[in-house]
Amino acid sequence: MIVEDFLSFTDWLLPGPAHTGNIKIGAFFLFWILAFAVFIIGSIVCYLYAAVRHGFTEGFYVVARTVGGFWVDMRHMSVRRIWAVARLAIQESIRRKVVIVFVIFMIILLFASWFLDVESENPAKLYLSFVLTTANFFVLGLAILLATFSLPSDIKNRTIYSVVTKPVRAIELVLGRILGFGAVGTVLIVVMCVVGYFFVTRGVHHDHIVETFSLVDGNDGTAWAGVTSYDSHHSHQFEVPVNGVGRTDVVHGHWHEVRHTGGSEDAPTFEVGAPQDMLQSRVPEYGSLRFLTRSGVAIRGGISIGDEFDYRSYISGGTLSSAIWTFSNVTREKYQDGLPLELGLQVFRTNKGEQDKGVLGTITIQNPDEDKGQESAPIYFEAREFEIDQLRVPVELDIVRSDGSSHRGNLFEDLVNDRNEVKIKLQCSERNQYYGVSRADLYIRADNTSFGFNFIKGHLGIWFQMVLATCFGVMFSTFLNTAVSMLAAFGSLLMGFFSSNIHSVLIGQFDPIATDATFGGGPIEAFVRVVTQKNVALSVDLTLSSQIIDKLDKVLMIVLTGVAKFLLPDYRSFNTSDYVAYGYSIDPNLIARHATITLVYLLGASIVGYFFLKTREIAA
Amino acid sequence: MSAEVKVKSEPQVKKPTDEVVIETRNLTKVYRDFWGRQKVRALKALDLEVRRGEVFGLLGPNGSGKSTTIKLLLGLLFPTSGQALVFDRQAQDVRKNERIGYLPEESYLYKFLNAEETLDFYGRLFDMTTAQRRSRIDELINMVGLDWAKRRQLKEYSKGMTRRIGLAQALINDPELIFLDEPTTGLDPIGTRDMKDLILDLRDKGKTVLMCSHLLADVQDVCDRIAILHQGELKELGRVDKLLTVQDVTQIHAKGLSESAKDEIRQVISRHEAELLMMDNPTSTLEDLFLRIVRESEARPGRRAQDVDKDQEVDRETESSNGDR
Numbered sequence A: 001m002i003v004e005d006f007l008s009f010t011d012w013l014l015p016g017p018a019h020t021g022n023i024k025i026g027a028f029f030l031f032w033i034l035a036f037a038v039f040i041i042g043s044i045v046c047y048l049y050a051a052v053r054h055g056f057t058e059g060f061y062v063v064a065r066t067v068g069g070f071w072v073d074m075r076h077m078s079v080r081r082i083w084a085v086a087r088l089a090i091q092e093s094i095r096r097k098v099v100i101v102f103v104i105f106m107i108i109l110l111f112a113s114w115f116l117d118v119e120s121e122n123p124a125k126l127y128l129s130f131v132l133t134t135a136n137f138f139v140l141g142l143a144i145l146l147a148t149f150s151l152p153s154d155i156k157n158r159t160i161y162s163v164v165t166k167p168v169r170a171i172e173l174v175l176g177r178i179l180g181f182g183a184v185g186t187v188l189i190v191v192m193c194v195v196g197y198f199f200v201t202r203g204v205h206h207d208h209i210v211e212t213f214s215l216v217d218g219n220d221g222t223a224w225a226g227v228t229s230y231d232s233h234h235s236h237q238f239e240v241p242v243n244g245v246g247r248t249d250v251v252h253g254h255w256h257e258v259r260h261t262g263g264s265e266d267a268p269t270f271e272v273g274a275p276q277d278m279l280q281s282r283v284p285e286y287g288s289l290r291f292l293t294r295s296g297v298a299i300r301g302g303i304s305i306g307d308e309f310d311y312r313s314y315i316s317g318g319t320l321s322s323a324i325w326t327f328s329n330v331t332r333e334k335y336q337d338g339l340p341l342e343l344g345l346q347v348f349r350t351n352k353g354e355q356d357k358g359v360l361g362t363i364t365i366q367n368p369d370e371d372k373g374q375e376s377a378p379i380y381f382e383a384r385e386f387e388i389d390q391l392r393v394p395v396e397l398d399i400v401r402s403d404g405s406s407h408r409g410n411l412f413e414d415l416v417n418d419r420n421e422v423k424i425k426l427q428c429s430e431r432n433q434y435y436g437v438s439r440a441d442l443y444i445r446a447d448n449t450s451f452g453f454n455f456i457k458g459h460l461g462i463w464f465q466m467v468l469a470t471c472f473g474v475m476f477s478t479f480l481n482t483a484v485s486m487l488a489a490f491g492s493l494l495m496g497f498f499s500s501n502i503h504s505v506l507i508g509q510f511d512p513i514a515t516d517a518t519f520g521g522g523p524i525e526a527f528v529r530v531v532t533q534k535n536v537a538l539s540v541d542l543t544l545s546s547q548i549i550d551k552l553d554k555v556l557m558i559v560l561t562g563v564a565k566f567l568l569p570d571y572r573s574f575n576t577s578d579y580v581a582y583g584y585s586i587d588p589n590l591i592a593r594h595a596t597i598t599l600v601y602l603l604g605a606s607i608v609g610y611f612f613l614k615t616r617e618i619a620a
Numbered sequence B: 001m002s003a004e005v006k007v008k009s010e011p012q013v014k015k016p017t018d019e020v021v022i023e024t025r026n027l028t029k030v031y032r033d034f035w036g037r038q039k040v041r042a043l044k045a046l047d048l049e050v051r052r053g054e055v056f057g058l059l060g061p062n063g064s065g066k067s068t069t070i071k072l073l074l075g076l077l078f079p080t081s082g083q084a085l086v087f088d089r090q091a092q093d094v095r096k097n098e099r100i101g102y103l104p105e106e107s108y109l110y111k112f113l114n115a116e117e118t119l120d121f122y123g124r125l126f127d128m129t130t131a132q133r134r135s136r137i138d139e140l141i142n143m144v145g146l147d148w149a150k151r152r153q154l155k156e157y158s159k160g161m162t163r164r165i166g167l168a169q170a171l172i173n174d175p176e177l178i179f180l181d182e183p184t185t186g187l188d189p190i191g192t193r194d195m196k197d198l199i200l201d202l203r204d205k206g207k208t209v210l211m212c213s214h215l216l217a218d219v220q221d222v223c224d225r226i227a228i229l230h231q232g233e234l235k236e237l238g239r240v241d242k243l244l245t246v247q248d249v250t251q252i253h254a255k256g257l258s259e260s261a262k263d264e265i266r267q268v269i270s271r272h273e274a275e276l277l278m279m280d281n282p283t284s285t286l287e288d289l290f291l292r293i294v295r296e297s298e299a300r301p302g303r304r305a306q307d308v309d310k311d312q313e314v315d316r317e318t319e320s321s322n323g324d325r
């Protein structure tokens, strides 16, 4: 699973040194800077508009009155009125038959159980991704439809006439609608969450019976070994002590308990339990990551193998090239039975090697204090593609000193320093093979939480997106008609989804080093090329018009970048379904961040909506 | 609005005061299209003053700018130039809405609500408590005579019923100033009469009413003062009784005159060198007849009206609309 973001809530909120070297100002100050910029630019635009309509001095008073009126209206806000508008929005949604969405959702789930029943390495992920993505899709679509239909149709049907001639404030009309449609969305999400939970748990559940068995010499005395039946596209191997309880191997991310219940020597009876660890919620403790080159020099990244996606760096096998994580908060109290490590490395083979075997590697635990110079003897493991390897670093282990002497030592006494930090070094042992490594690929599995709770947290991510989409939909509907505001809301959703992509594409246009990134130019140049059917690789002639186009393009792209990056919510970051699907607990820090961002957008959209609605000539 | 004859007790009717509640100065409205091009000059430099306690009528043919004036006063439209003041505040100020009521041209209400829910919604917009709303809603539904249909969704309502509930919503806050845009359109004669009675009632309670209509009779019956608009321009302004009094014509109503007495009167008129314009038996209006028949029918359901005035030349054989309610 791809995790790119490890900031805690306060790290995110407050200024501080960033890992990339440049100064990070933190979300709090960024917010105020942006809010100030939006306020200034908004005021200037509004003044210019007012000046054109009313003249220069009168225009100023008009703007000042409108802004002043905002504070007056805020003081007169009434909960009862907001609730009245919200209730109306709910009644309107019921009349618009939102229930249909739920019915369609159910029908899709019914049919989905056919095509989800396929051979898969990770069936739980398949089911969870499907359920969460479908719910997300439905809820966002519905939120936008409801939010953008409401006000414009009120204005078109003129029902708004008898509403705005009551003492209701524009801000109450906006907030009430967001609240009402938010409530409808919430109910829908809750129902989808419950239905989805049963769909997933039922979907991944399956039973086996024991197919073949024989007596073997087990670890402690004789035991039954055998193979289970082939169900749900897989079977397990197992070993059970006579009259005892054993377990199967892990296939498709789960295992079963097998119990020898009796029977005769020739016809023993077994009982195979329900699948275990299929749906889990692991709490990982991530470290920070550094690399050593082939010759052992410390650098930030590993070796590039020309992967188009530079999320992972590569370390080459059989050299000094290594990845070193530093973990903090490693205490004896937390890890009494040793460090439970999990590795989800990417294996990049330059030769086939032994196909059914993984690629061998070592892990070394090091004391971060250089002067101690102590490390553990290497622990060997086999990295397999697409699988998470589990490894437990024992408390009692062999320690090697820098002078080469070794002794039996203790993890917490010899390798963890006074600040509770420990280093873990990863190397690949096979020459000409590579490990692809990212920061999240090796972590300490600190804890497990309940899957159901994590499933709910995943829906919380959908909820935040729903609220954002509703806010934007209502905001657009204060000044656009139904069709256009729907387009705008869906557009902002798409732009928000791809805002990080848009940003990098646009930045690439200005990057002086990445010369090849300037292919095709900005939007206007691209349009000219489309119209004149000019190949993107051909450079345009350096005429005056082409230079003007170039300048305009740059301005346009700065604006677009700004809007995409700073004004639109990054919907994708709210999509936490991957965490649930891959079985990782969603970090409360992340949820706190999402809640904060949502609240800020709620306020921003309401205020912008207020001004649009307030200054709008309703009956024109 | 019950169809019973209202017994007009004449209490201490409040007289209009000098306090100005609505004022327009040079009020002008030009509708523009999306590109800002001028489309219609709907209102041209209107100067008006409406004082507390009067019933003021805007009169004019369709498209003369009556609704435009009302919408400007409500802040639904912004003036192109000039000013619209209500209670000395700019028309766009929300705070004036606490004290006004508005019945739009057509009752644009939420069709998916029933009568009670509708009034409850608007009551909440006035920040009224549950108890206040409950008693006010009962009172209003009773007043507009919709008790029998208060649980039905408005989409099932006839035009007249919608109009009544629209009126109830305009009065939910017991407003001091009421704007009525074409209050009688869509109403049957009984509804029209009730509406007129209600307007007079409101005036008697000291409320100010600004109504507009193209129905001359309505305006004449209830308005104290009128303004006549034509193509957005103010053509006439004044007290209805003054405007309509024909100074050089005298009207005499008498009962029981014999033919010879009538001849005598004719002679007196010619002796004074005046001109006799008309002398004949008066006819009642169809409205009066209709109302009498319906009330008669309500008093004695299922029978044809009995005591229609014998003097009337009414074809008794045609079906009159009785017994249908």
Ligand SMILES: Nc1ncnc2c1ncn2[C@@H]1O[C@H](COP(=O)(O)OP(=O)(O)O)[C@@H](O)[C@H]1O
Pocket (backbone or CB within 6 Å): A619, A620, B031, B032, B039, B040, B041, B042, B060, B061, B062, B063, B064, B065, B066, B067, B068, B069
């Ligand atoms: N929203 C509008 N856009 C453009 N023209 C309008 C609009 N509303 C009214 N008009 C025009 O303004 C004039 C006055 O209309 P209105 O005030 O509604 O007349 P009425 O006296 O019948 O109420 C008419 O010519 C009408 O066509």
Ligand SMILES: [Mg+2]
Pocket (backbone or CB within 6 Å): B063, B066, B067, B068, B105, B181
């Ligand atoms: Mg009109």
